[in-house]
Amino acid sequence: xxxxxxxxxxxxxxxxxxxxxxxxxxxxxxxxxxxxxxxxxxxxxxxxxxxxxxxxxxxxxxxxxxxxxxxxxxxxxxxxxxxxxxxxxxxxxxxxxxxxxxxxxxxxxxxxxxxxxxxxxxxxxxxxxxxxxxxxxxxxxxxxxxxxxxxxxxxxxxxxxxxxxxxxxxxxxxxxxxxxxxxxxxxxxxxxxxxxxxxxxxxxxxxxxxxxxxxxxxxxxxxxxxxxxxxxxxxxxxxxxxxxxxxxxxxxxxxxxxxxxxxxxxxxxxxxxxxxxxxxxxxxxxxxxxxxxxxxxxxxxxxxxxxxxxxxxxxxxxxxxxxxxxxxxxxxxxxxxxxxxxxxxxxxxxxxxxxxxxxxxxxxxxxxxxxxxxxxxxxxxxxxxxxxxxxxxxxxxxxxxxxxxxxxxxxxxxxxxxxx
Amino acid sequence: xxxxxxxxxxxxxxxxxxxxxxxxxxxxxxxxxxxxxxxxxxxxxxxxxxxxxxxxxxxxxxxxxxxxxxxxxx
Numbered sequence: 001x002x003x004x005x006x007x008x009x010x011x012x013x014x015x016x017x018x019x020x021x022x023x024x025x026x027x028x029x030x031x032x033x034x035x036x037x038x039x040x041x042x043x044x045x046x047x048x049x050x051x052x053x054x055x056x057x058x059x060x061x062x063x064x065x066x067x068x069x070x071x072x073x074x075x076x077x078x079x080x081x082x083x084x085x086x087x088x089x090x091x092x093x094x095x096x097x098x099x100x101x102x103x104x105x106x107x108x109x110x111x112x113x114x115x116x117x118x119x120x121x122x123x124x125x126x127x128x129x130x131x132x133x134x135x136x137x138x139x140x141x142x143x144x145x146x147x148x149x150x151x152x153x154x155x156x157x158x159x160x161x162x163x164x165x166x167x168x169x170x171x172x173x174x175x176x177x178x179x180x181x182x183x184x185x186x187x188x189x190x191x192x193x194x195x196x197x198x199x200x201x202x203x204x205x206x207x208x209x210x211x212x213x214x215x216x217x218x219x220x221x222x223x224x225x226x227x228x229x230x231x232x233x234x235x236x237x238x239x240x241x242x243x244x245x246x247x248x249x250x251x252x253x254x255x256x257x258x259x260x261x262x263x264x265x266x267x268x269x270x271x272x273x274x275x276x277x278x279x280x281x282x283x284x285x286x287x288x289x290x291x292x293x294x295x296x297x298x299x300x301x302x303x304x305x306x307x308x309x310x311x312x313x314x315x316x317x318x319x320x321x322x323x324x325x326x327x328x329x330x331x332x333x334x335x336x337x338x339x340x341x342x343x344x345x346x347x348x349x350x351x352x353x354x355x356x357x358x359x360x361x362x363x364x365x366x367x368x369x370x371x372x373x374x375x376x377x378x379x380x381x382x383x384x385x386x387x388x389x390x391x392x393x394x395x396x397x398x399x400x401x402x403x404x405x406x407x408x409x410x411x412x413x414x415x416x417x418x419x420x
Numbered sequence: 421x422x423x424x425x426x427x428x429x430x431x432x433x434x435x436x437x438x439x440x441x442x443x444x445x446x447x448x449x450x451x452x453x454x455x456x457x458x459x460x461x462x463x464x465x466x467x468x469x470x471x472x473x474x475x476x477x478x479x480x481x482x483x484x485x486x487x488x489x490x491x492x493x494x
Contacts, residue, residue, distance in 0.1 A: 081482075082482075082484075114437075117440070121440075121441060121458065121459035121460065122457065122458050122459050123459075124441065124459050125441065125455060125456065125457050125458050125459025125460070126455055126456055126457050126459070127457035128457075128459075356447070356448070357480075358442075358444050358448075358480045358482075362442065363482075364482040365482055365483060366438075366440065366483060367440075368440040368441075368442045368482050368483065370440070370441075372441075372442065372443065373441065373443060373455075373459075376443075
């Protein structure tokens with residue numbers, strides 16, 4: 001199928017290359033194993049998720065020899081994410097430094113983290129959502145225009161993967177011609193996706209690029225996120241503080257991998273899930289008010305990310321009575337928690353009509369996903385745009401039926417679709 | 421406004437200093453909570469959400485930024 005440049009590496013190859021290290025094609029359905037292990041020790045398991053499936057852990061390079069735990073129950077996972085002064089993000093800081101840089105939201109702890117977060121949160125607040133929205137809808141229509149007359153395409157690579165990176169790039173002031181390059185760098189910066197040196201090189205290139213954009217926006221502000229961020233400031237007892245250039249770069253390098261992979265994979269999972277359930281899909285065409293519930297239930301039932309990055313135990317502590325020595329790394333297993341039968345009735349059933357209840361899909365505690373509102377907006381808009389323009393959406397009978405796969409990152413193998 | 425007395429008599433207090441804009445409260449009790457331009461929670465003055473919905477929103481807040489108190493309770 002499509003390759004972004006003659007003889008070069010297409011976007012499908014990039015996606016496969018960066019996700020094969022994290023379990024794509026190796027683990028298709030991790031949930032039965034979670035169900036089996038969850039009842040033991042309150043759902044606190046004494047290994048990493050990768051070890052649980054007999055795989056090497058690409059995220060452990062920076063912390064060789066550290067004792068590992070992973071949570072599988074809702075209660076244990078919520079506990080770890082809430083008690084952020086005991087289970088700190090210092091572990092993530094060391095693990096992600098090469099990819100996110102020295103200053104990152106995910107790699108910092110309160111009170112510094114909170115100050116940083118207040119500087120960037122307005123970029124994801126109500127006012128800014130209008131700005132995000134203004135990039136999303138035209139891009140979705142443009143993509144659909146490109147394939148609507150064909151009657152069939154792989155929506156995963158021609159649609160899902162083509163808009164979150166575009167939206168982020170536009171809000172950050174990246175030129176259209178640089179989009180493919182930008183997406184490639186973002187892919188390499190995802191946690192565990194590439195060897196440290198490769199991730200670092202990608203980050204340095206993005207930083208150089210963004211420094212130029214920031215300098216331009218300082219001279220001539222535009223209606224975009226980067227201009228909004230430059231103006232960002234917080235008031236503290238000793239006066240007002242403007243965001244620093246290092247903080248902007250830190251946010252960009254954190255935002256890119258977080259926003260580029262998760263949203264499109266989640267949309268792909270949603271589409272496969274719906275096409276496997278033609279009756280539900282038919283109902284959705286008729287009643288669009290169900291779209292938000294479908295999006296939320298997909299995030300619970302098969303979210304795009306298995307676990308929040310590991311937390312570092314800053315002291316000897318316990319989770320559900322299990323002793324956790326100081327210096328251990330604990331993975332808060334948000335996906336496993338979202339299938340905990342103590343929290344959700346019939347957790348393995350995809351049911352958008354279940355009672356509304358929060359999930360851990362966007363994490364929990366002080367590091368709750370800062371882009372959650374943008375992700376929801378994008379997922380709803382992308383699903384609605386397809387339903388608006390592609391009637392009778394179904395699996396392409398000429399292509400093999402896709403399956404969901406992956407461990408750290410979850411995704412469909414493809415979304416071969418036909419319509420009309 | 422960081423405090424509101426709900427029609428049922430309970431007092432709702434929010435801590436914007438903790439809010440992470442998860443939209444949990446705004447989806448569970450949309451008449452009582454909203455998020456503003458800053459991406460932080462704000463109380464709406466009306467509030468026809470049932471008391472149970474407000475209590476539920478407080479219980480589910482990922483950063484415990486909402487307190488619901490019954491007047492006269494210790």
